[in-house]
Amino acid sequence: MIDRTDLWLVILGLGFGSYTLRFLFLGLVGNRPLPEWLTRHLRYTAVAMMPALVAPLVAWPAATGGQTDPARLLAAAATLGVGLISRNVILSILSGAVTLVAGSYWFG
């Protein structure tokens, strides 16, 4: 169970923080360009943060008590592969889900 104090701290803190990031230039700093090196790094925040978060979840799933699970590895590969080829989010999610169900049956 998620602690209620933590939950609300995160919801309100994240809401405030995200709004500040969005308002920062439009509302406060105004029409001054960001330094080149900074925008260059900011371009890669999402594409670095998401894989960093997902890698341990795929390699050591909580549901198997941290044991590497072939069905989940395959499902992750299928999601990423179909996503890369089709660029279609829904197709990619479905491929991952089907592979997970089929893989769990096969290896299970």
Added chain:
Amino acid sequence: MAAPTQSSDYWQGVRAGLPFLLVIAPFGTLFGVLATEAGLNLFETLTFSVVVIAGAAQFVSLQMLQEHVPALIVLASALAVNLRMAMYSAAITPHLGGLPLWKRALGAYFLIDQTYAASALHFERHPGKTLSQKFAFFLGTMTPTCPPWYGFTLLGAWLGEAVPADFGLDFALPIAFLAMIAPALRTGAHVVAAFTATLGALLLAWMPYNLGVLCAAALGMIAGAETERRMQK
């Protein structure tokens, strides 16, 4: 040709934002389902989406809260995911910076991946548009993206109450993340960033409080930026 009016700019914006419903609908629903499975009630789930209004950061923080990571680390990680919003804010300022403060304050709230992407593209293609036409277009892109984000979150929360807990949804989150990552790998530099971050996260998994994730993400950003710099030479 019809005379250009603010209303036609608004509807152009709506049309430009409409395709994003294909992303908003599944992720909004999934967030609602997962938040409910994690024990959040309807009010908490909906508030999450209304207050934060950023899909990836919401998924990140929900996952970490479930792992009982300290709230400060959760905040730092989720805000790191959202750092790109500052870049959007800077990039949109030359177009919307002339608006009165209350409109800028309102616009900032609705500055999400989809409204930014659609508006930045349109403003670059039509540099002659007036300030009010640009704002009308921006509000147009917001209409089929932001309210549906709340709506589909709510739908997901209702569905989540119907689905029995322990329905094998533990892996839905990684799959959702991977589905978000794949289309974002647009250039070699993006691939380098993602690969470095992945490797880093696995090698730094021993660090306490999920700090390995933050460090790995920083390494990935540096690797991506450095690759881009070298490719430009």
